[in-house]
Amino acid sequence: MLRASVVGRRAASTLALAARTERLLAAKAASGKSFDQLASDLGTTNTYAAQLLLGQAKLTDATASKLKEALPGLDDADLRSMGTCPDRSYDPFVFQDPVAYRLKEAVCHNARSIKMIINEQCGDGIMSAIDMYLDVGTVKGRQGERRVVVTMNGKFLPFVEQRAEDNSCPAPHE
Template identity: 55%
Template sequence: MEPQGEGSAAKGSTVRALMAVKHQSGKTHSQIAAETGLTNVYVAQLLRRQAQLKPATVPALRAALPQLTDEMVAEMMRPPLRSYDPNLIQEPAIYRLNEAVMHFGESIKEIINEEFGDGIMSAIDFFCSVDKVKGVDGKDRVVVTFDGKYLPYSEQLSEHMVSRPRQ
């Protein structure tokens, strides 16, 4: 397996190899998550090279997916090239997620501002999971949880800019 580098072909090759290991294991992302203590979305991010495998997690991931090679683990420990294919929006499930965020986004932003102040939710100090629950009508429902750190916007006082020399 060649290092990921900047090329999408190399990343694609790595992702295909990692997904093959997952498929051979017969386990779901949620099963691997339960065995590793990670969220199911983070497991998917690791296998898609959208997140970096941390050293402390290696033993649990190796136990969950024993077919991972040393080369695969080493590649997963490198900082990833986080990216997405803009054509993914054409996939119906991804389109609907985007649609839901766009439809509810303004209201979510208003509530964040009311509850926290002027700021945003971090997508770096962030947890995400997907769960299946039964609705009150007995039908399956999808629960997507976004759990991000609140980041307030800063008032931009020139005296607080460390890049400017003090006068």
């Protein structure tokens, strides 16, 4: 019985998020603004502006007032709900979209090289996906073609030796 209750709440939450996302995207469309323009109004990257509207990022109080000004058609209840901690998940069907599939493919094909270069330049560690700026833009190629540029600017997080004396909360041992 409890499981059905949890599943029901998650389904209701998913539907509520989808409805809110539709309202937010409709307000953006009505404004005629691009994600680049919205990002400029908010002082964020274009990707973060999109994440806000899609429910993938938390709206801060400082940015909420800017968003209300940039998209005056927004409802105050939607703005309040955007200030709660989001459920940062994704629809697995997103990878059926050619853009998403190709991005995943590009990262997967280059992941080992990227890892080796990060390790060579920074040491043993990883790039944070939490403390990361993501921006998307275009440039002109050598033959005048449009080229897509995806910039991931992430904080380097070194792996540490797990020394017992540094563990401020050791696990209980019997």
